[in-house]
Amino acid sequence: MSNLRTTTRIFRKASAAFLTQGRQDNAPCWLCGQPIDYNAKPGTTPDSHNLDHYYPVSTNPELQHDPSNFRHAHKQCNEQRGNRRPHANLGQNPPAWW
Secondary structure (H helix, E strand, O other), X not given: OOOOOOOOHHHHHHHHHHHHHHHHHOOOOOOOOOOOEOOOOOOOOOOEEEEEEOOOOOOOHHHOOOHHHEEEXXXXXXXXXXXXXXXXXXXXXXXXXX
């Protein structure tokens, strides 16, 4: 299976801007709704930031560089999702009061 992802200067710039905006907004994980650890280097811990694509690159490679397809996610939640559609209860459990 070939890797459809490409890393270009345009993508690196767009993803860096997306991460910066997420930090400023303290954006939660779009999959589980919990806070993301923006202090950790992206992609290094389960709770660190990981750029997710709403429409997976494996099925929609033309949307890889499209910022409207970007979502803020935990590394762990993004890995659990893979290229499947998101579903309820993916990622961490909600708070006890939920």
